[in-house]
Structures are given as structure tokens and as C-alpha cells.
Amino acid sequence: MLGSAARSGFDVLLVGYYDRWQRNLRRFLELIEDSLHPAGATLLMCDVHLLSSNGRDWQRMKEQANRAEDYSIDLGRRIADGFAAKFNRPYGDQGGTTPLGFRRTAEPPHVLEIDPATIGQAVHLFKEYATGHYSFASLGAQVGMAPERVREILAAPIFNGWYRRGKRS
DSSP: OHHHHHHHHOSEEEESOHHHHOOOHHHHHHIIIIIIGGGTOEEEETTTTEETTSHHHHHHHHHHHHHHHHHHHHHHHHHHHHHHHHHHSGGGOOOSOOOTTEEEOSSTTOOEEEOTTTHHHHHHHHHHHHTTOOOHHHHHHHHTOOHHHHHHHHHOTTTTTOTTTTSOO
């Protein structure tokens, strides 16, 4: 796809930030060597001033791509470790904002429990939206909420059975 676009419309692909364009060394090499260069196009990394058609820059570009991939893998590992540590705490409670229809228990560890005073509002949103007659905006107008808030509630992991272990399964 990139190669055909290059053949039909551009000579230079400008990329503003190197580490945002490609974080997979294999894919980077495929895109450049199998798509762009055969189509007569080149890649210019604006932030690091590297041009893929310049032999002196090519080695540095591969090193940059490799570093970006390593960074992405390490970051993913750290994020996963952080979530795992949170879920391994007693009760697996993640803190943060309490969803509509729930409250925190008064006693530690302050886990979530159903709030009888507000759970009906959440149930109402789901029932009305399930009829298919409402958009987020029209339902929000009916109940006095911003459309974004309605969408957040309807997509909230706790209502969709994903909250207990933090995974959709």
C-alpha cells in the first residue's frame, strides 16, 4: 500500500517524530526496503534529520528504529507489571473514580460496592440505550448528562464484566 502510494503520489515521506512512526525494526525495514525505495521514494525523519536514501543516514535510521522498538517493548513490560501489581493487591481494587451506581466502602480497603441510591440511574441508561432509539447525545439530553459521559458509563469495564481481573475475558 505504501509503495503504490509512493509510485502514484509522492517522492518523500516526511515523518515528524521518529519514534512515533515505527516501533518495529522488521516492519521498518520492510516498509523502506520493500515499499518506499523500490517505488523511488525516500523517508525523511524530520526530528533527527535522517534521510533513508542517504547511505550515511541509513545505519543511524536502523539504530533509531531498533532503539524505538526496544523502548516500546520495555515500556509495555513496565505498564503490564504495574497493572499486575495493582491487581495482585488484596481485593484487586484499582482506585480512581467510582463509577455511577457504585460507592466505596467506608472501611479499608475501601473496595467498590453497589450504591442503592444511584444504581438505578446506570440501569436506566443501559435499558434506554438497548432499545436502539437513542444516541449518546439524545440519551444524555434525556437524563441531563453530556454525551461523552453517557458513552463512558455504557463502556465502563465494571458494567461489561471486565473489571474483576482487568481483562475483557
